[in-house]
Structure formats: C-alpha cells, structure tokens
Amino acid sequence: MISDSPILRVRDYTKHFELYEQGKRIPSAQSVDLDVFVGRLTALTGATGAGKSTVLKGIYRTYLPTAGRLLYRDRHGREIDLACADEHRVLALRRTEIGFVTQFLRCLPRQATENVVAQPLIQRGVDWHDALDKARELLTAMDLPERLWGISPATFSGGEKQRVNLARGLIAKPRLLLLDEPTASLDPATAERVIELLTTLKREGVGMLAVFHQPYLVERLAEHLVELPSPSWNERPLEEIA
Amino acid sequence: MDKVLSVEALSKRYGKGCQHCFALTGPAFDTNICPECGSVVAAHEVSFDLHQGEILGIMGESGSGKSTAVKCLYFDQIPTGGRAVFNDQGESFSLFELNAAQQRRLASRCFGMVYQNPHLGLNFDISAGGNIAERLLMARVDNYADIRRRATSLLERTEVMSERMDELPRNFSGGMQQRVQIAKALAINPPLLLLDEVTTGLDLSVQAAILDLILEIQQQSRTSMIVVTHDLGVIRLLADRTLVMKHGRVVETGLTDQILEDPQHAYTQRLVASAL
Ligand SMILES: Nc1ncnc2c1ncn2[C@@H]1O[C@H](COP(=O)(O)OP(=O)(O)OP(=O)(O)O)[C@@H](O)[C@H]1O
Ligand SMILES: Nc1ncnc2c1ncn2[C@@H]1O[C@H](COP(=O)(O)OP(=O)(O)OP(=O)(O)O)[C@@H](O)[C@H]1O
Ligand SMILES: [Mg+2]
Ligand SMILES: [Mg+2]
Numbered sequence: 001m002i003s004d005s006p007i008l009r010v011r012d013y014t015k016h017f018e019l020y021e022q023g024k025r026i027p028s029a030q031s032v033d034l035d036v037f038v039g040r041l042t043a044l045t046g047a048t049g050a051g052k053s054t055v056l057k058g059i060y061r062t063y064l065p066t067a068g069r070l071l072y073r074d075r076h077g078r079e080i081d082l083a084c085a086d087e088h089r090v091l092a093l094r095r096t097e098i099g100f101v102t103q104f105l106r107c108l109p110r111q112a113t114e115n116v117v118a119q120p121l122i123q124r125g126v127d128w129h130d131a132l133d134k135a136r137e138l139l140t141a142m143d144l145p146e147r148l149w150g151i152s153p154a155t156f157s158g159g160e161k162q163r164v165n166l167a168r169g170l171i172a173k174p175r176l177l178l179l180d181e182p183t184a185s186l187d188p189a190t191a192e193r194v195i196e197l198l199t200t201l202k203r204e205g206v207g208m209l210a211v212f213h214q215p216y217l218v219e220r221l222a223e224h225l226v227e228l229p230s231p232s233w234n235e236r237p238l239e240e241i242a
Numbered sequence: 243m244d245k246v247l248s249v250e251a252l253s254k255r256y257g258k259g260c261q262h263c264f265a266l267t268g269p270a271f272d273t274n275i276c277p278e279c280g281s282v283v284a285a286h287e288v289s290f291d292l293h294q295g296e297i298l299g300i301m302g303e304s305g306s307g308k309s310t311a312v313k314c315l316y317f318d319q320i321p322t323g324g325r326a327v328f329n330d331q332g333e334s335f336s337l338f339e340l341n342a343a344q345q346r347r348l349a350s351r352c353f354g355m356v357y358q359n360p361h362l363g364l365n366f367d368i369s370a371g372g373n374i375a376e377r378l379l380m381a382r383v384d385n386y387a388d389i390r391r392r393a394t395s396l397l398e399r400t401e402v403m404s405e406r407m408d409e410l411p412r413n414f415s416g417g418m419q420q421r422v423q424i425a426k427a428l429a430i431n432p433p434l435l436l437l438d439e440v441t442t443g444l445d446l447s448v449q450a451a452i453l454d455l456i457l458e459i460q461q462q463s464r465t466s467m468i469v470v471t472h473d474l475g476v477i478r479l480l481a482d483r484t485l486v487m488k489h490g491r492v493v494e495t496g497l498t499d500q501i502l503e504d505p506q507h508a509y510t511q512r513l514v515a516s517a518l
C-alpha cells in the first residue's frame with residue numbers, strides 16, 4: 001500500500017541540551033524539516049555531530065524537543081505531535097507502530113537470542129510459538145548461525161549483535177521504522193541480506209527514516225534525502241542565553 | 243490501557259510538624275528536615291499514575307523518600323496527606339480512606355510487596371514454605387495440598403531449591419531471602435507489585451535471575467509494578483517510565499530512556515553522570 005501523504009512530518013525541529021553542571025547549552029539540531037512516506041525511505045545525511053541521531057531520538061521521544069513539531073499519522077489516520085504526546089501514548093506507539101534500530105543491542109543478561117528477537121511480537125500479544133517461528137525465520141535470513149540462537153547475545157561480536165538487533169527491530173513490522181546506522185559493523189554479504197529485507201519491508205508499506213554510514217546504502221535504498229547542515233559548535237554558557 | 247493506580251499529592255512527615263515544614267524543605271533547601279521543628283518531610287506532593295502492565299521506576303539518592311512512598315501505598319505508614327486510588331476489576335478503592343481492616347483485606351488480596359529489608363517481609367521464625375503458606379491463607383486458600391503445591395512451584399520459579407522449603411529463612415543468604423520474599427509477594431498473583439531495592443546487594447548472576455523473573459511476570463500476568471532502586475541499570479532494564487525523587491519531592495518524571503539520556507533537571511543530570 002503506497003500513498004503520497006506522509007506518515008511523519010517533522011517541522012522546525014530544534015534540540016539544545018542544557019547541561020547545568022557545566023553551565024553549557026549544546027545546540028544539537030536546528031530547524032529540521034523532513035517527511036517520511038509509506039513504503040519509502042528518507043535518508044538523513046550530514047557530518048558527524050550534525051544532529052542525525054538527535055533527530056531520530058527526538059521522534060522516538062528519547063530526547064525532549066526544544067522546539068518544533070513531530071507530526072505522526074497513526075494507523076487510524078489521527079495525527080499526533082510526538083513532541084508533546086502523553087507518555088503512555090508514546091509507549092503504546094513504540095509497542096505497536098514505531099520501531100527504532102540502533103547500533104547497540106540492549107537486552108536482559110540471560111535471555112536467549114531467539115527470545116530477544118521474538119520479544120516485540122510477544123509484547124503485541126502474538127502467540128509465543130508463532131513469535132519464535134518468525135524470530136528463527138529472520139535469524140536465518142540474517143545468516144546468524146543456529147548454534148547461537150539459544151544463548152544470550154550478551155557475549156556476541158559486534159556484527160552478530162547488530163544482526164540480532166535488526167531482526168528484533170524488523171520482526172513486528174512497525175509502520176514507521178527509525179534506523180541509526182544499523183549496518184555499521186556488518187560484512188558485505190550480510191549487509192546485502194539487510195538491504196533485501198529492508199526492500200521487502202518497504203514494499204510492504206513500512207515508512208523509514210534512516211542514517212547510513214555508507215553512501216551506497218543511501219543510493220540503493222533511499223527515495224528521499226535530507227541533509228543536515230554542519231554543526232556550528234557554538235556552545236554558549238547557559239547564562240548568556242537565559 | 244487501564245489506570246491501576248493514581249497517586250495524588252502524597253505527603254509523609256515524620257515528627258510533630260509545624261506550619262513551616264513543607265515550605266522550608268525540599269531540593270531548593272537541600273534538606274528534608276524542617277529547620278523550625280526538626281521533623282522529617284520524607285515525601286511531599288508525590289503524584290503519579292500507573293497503568294496496567296506498566297513498570298514505574300522510582301529512583302533517587304538515599305533518604306529521598308522512595309521507600310516511604312511505597313510503604314504508604316502498602317499501608318505500612320500512614321500518610322500525612324494526599325490521595326491514592328486503586329482500581330481492580332471495575333472496583334475502585336480510595337486507599338487512605340479505608341479503615342485498617344479494609345486495608346489489610348485489600349493488601350492481602352491485591353498487593354505484593356518486596357521490602358528492602360527482608361526482615362520486614364519475612365517471618366524468620368517460620369519456614370520459607372510457611373511464609374508463603376501464611377500469605378495464601380490470608381487470601382483464603384486453605385487446602386493443605388494446594389498450598390504445598392503452590393509454594394513449591396513459586397519457590398521453583400524464583401529458583402529457590404524446593405528441598406530447602408522447610409528451612410528457616412534466617413539461615414538463607416541475602417539473595418535467597420530476597421527470592422523467598424518475591425515468591426511470597428507473587429503467591430496470590432497480585433495485580434500490583436511493589437518492589438523496593440529487590441536486587442540491591444545481590445551478586446550479579448542473582449540480580450540477572452531476578453530481573454528476568456520480574457519481566458517474565460510482567461509479560462505473563464500483565465502485573466503492574468513499582469520498582470524502587472538507586473541502580474540506574476535496573477531502572478533502564480525494567481521501567482517504562484521513571485520518577486526521580488530528591489528530599490521527598492519528585493524533581494522529574496518521564497519515559498525511562500528520556501530520563502537517562504536527556505535528563506531535564508540538574509539533579510538528575512548529576513545522578514546519571516555519576517553512574518556512568
Ligand atoms: N544526550 C546528549 N547530551 C548532550 N549532548 C548531546 C546528546 N546527544 C547528542 N548531543 C550533542 O548533539 C550534537 C549532535 O549529536 P548527534 O549524535 O545527533 O550527531 P550525529 O549527526 O548523529 O553524529 P554521528 O554521525 O557522529 O553519529 C553533538 O554535539 C552531540 O555531542
Ligand atoms: N520511621 C521513620 N521515622 C523517622 N524518619 C524516618 C522514618 N522512616 C524514614 N525516615 C526518614 O525519611 C526519609 C526518607 O526515608 P526513606 O526510607 O523513604 O528513603 P529512601 O529513599 O528509601 O532511601 P534509601 O535509598 O536509603 O532506601 C529519610 O530522611 C529517613 O531518615
Ligand atoms: Mg549519530
Ligand atoms: Mg529505601
């Protein structure tokens with residue numbers, strides 16, 4: 001299902017961090033505008049420190065925006081400003097509609113990999129066996145050796161962890177998928193698998209906003225490009241701003 | 243999602259009190275002790291909601307009032323002010339307006355508590371299994387075989403070897419005591435669990451086992467929980483939302499990842515920075 005109206009409209013998003021201990025205000029993202037569409041991928045580019053991760057985390061509400069609107073259209077067609085939506089509403093959206101895959105895997109120390117991956121489906125009320133089947137299917141697609149499925153990913157290599165992380169992020173097929181360098185430590189063959197998977201998901205209607213390290217990923221996957229300007233590095237003391 | 247608990251302006255003062263207690267304590271004064279009368283304002287105007295299946299974290303340094311808040315909810319302390327409404331299966335209870343008998347009945351039917359101090363949560367003079375049996379009896383399970391079966395399965399679930407079920411908890415290690423407390427708190431499958439520093443002082447592998455167990459319970463039974471801890475790692479793993487307390491006041495609340503990665507309050511920033 002492809003449609004032309006965006007599922008996410010970011011308007012004039014600005015984020016500064018106020019660090020009281022250091023008496024500093026750190027500008028991080030300045031007046032960002034972007035759209036994400038059903039079944040398409042918007043790539044966010046820009047120099048290191050330009051604020052790419054800050055935009056993604058703002059949409060996920062890990063960061064509280066300083067200004068701007070983050071307008072998400074949910075599956076019922078209602079528009080929600082993620083900048084100020086109720087916390088329980090945001091939690092519900094994270095469970096059902098908005099996924100985030102970063103470079104880092106966070107999980108419980110003793111959980112088996114296949115359970116870590118199945119988690120988002122179980123959270124949504126999918127039957128445990130079906131969720132595990134789906135998890136194994138994805139782990140196979142990611143080329144993760146079967147002998148690793150039953151143990152915790154805590155001791156996995158960077159690339160292995162990242163595959164687990166991706167499998168978990170993709171399993172529940174969110175409507176909006178945020179990706180922050182999800183392929184940073186993958187070998188070319190595995191990266192190719194990931195590209196295939198993301199392409200399939202796009203075809204199924206998932207809208208994506210992604211930060212990719214390698215330009216060829218942007219070329220192959222993105223329909224839209226948004227470049228953030230280089231950071232200004234003008235940290236100023238808090239007092240000067242007040 | 244249903245609201246299980248709603249706490250409004252909960253206050254607890256220890257001591258005789260005077261008219262200045264609340265005005266002269268709190269983060270702005272860097273103390274919870276009233277300079278006029280010496281009373282301790284352990285909690286003041288603490289408000290939050292808890293939805294079904296949600297885990298709310300309460301963090302803050304020692305003495306900030308975390309235990310006091312949950313003890314008031316479990317009726318161990320009588321609050322100085324405030325309201326708390328608990329909802330269960332269409333029934334609504336205004337906690338602090340119930341009489342003592344009603345409170346006892348509600349707590350034994352609907353609440354599970356794991357105390358920071360195992361002495362408060364366990365009777366050290368009866369066996370581990372006996373502690374659980376006592377809890378079941380209060381909730382009117384009174385068939386001996388049922389009780390025995392349930393106690394065994396609970397202890398297995400919390401990884402206390404069931405052959406030690408007839409031993410006194412005073413002979414157990416801290417980690418074991420904590421797990422017996424958890425088994426006891428879970429005995430009646432309560433819709434609300436209050437967990438006060440459940441993992442503090444335990445070695446890492448035991449901590450991991452307990453954290454796993456807590457998440458398993460939350461997922462299987464949609465149990466709502468309040469998790470009190472000063473361990474930010476525990477907060478990160480367990481809590482959906484987090485409340486930060488200092489000198490009896492709530493300084494900040496938010497989604498847990500937001501509290502840890504983008505703390506808004508100077509105090510929270512310091513707390514998070516010092517844990518890195
Ligand atoms: N939680 C935070 N607290 C304080 N400052 C932060 C925080 N997160 C980001 N920043 C600052 O905001 C600016 C933008 O950071 P961000 O991580 O968004 O950049 P980026 O474009 O993702 O860079 P990279 O390509 O290196 O990942 C940087 O100056 C960074 O130090
Ligand atoms: N029964 C009591 N009588 C007098 N003061 C008390 C009593 N119980 C607690 N307090 C005081 O109330 C304040 C809050 O105590 P509380 O136990 O709630 O703190 P806490 O946040 O749980 O700390 P910790 O992290 O050390 O467990 C402290 O200053 C404490 O000394
Ligand atoms: Mg980044
Ligand atoms: Mg305490």
Ligand SMILES: [Zn+2]
Nearest residue numbers: 260263276279
């Ligand atoms: Zn006073």
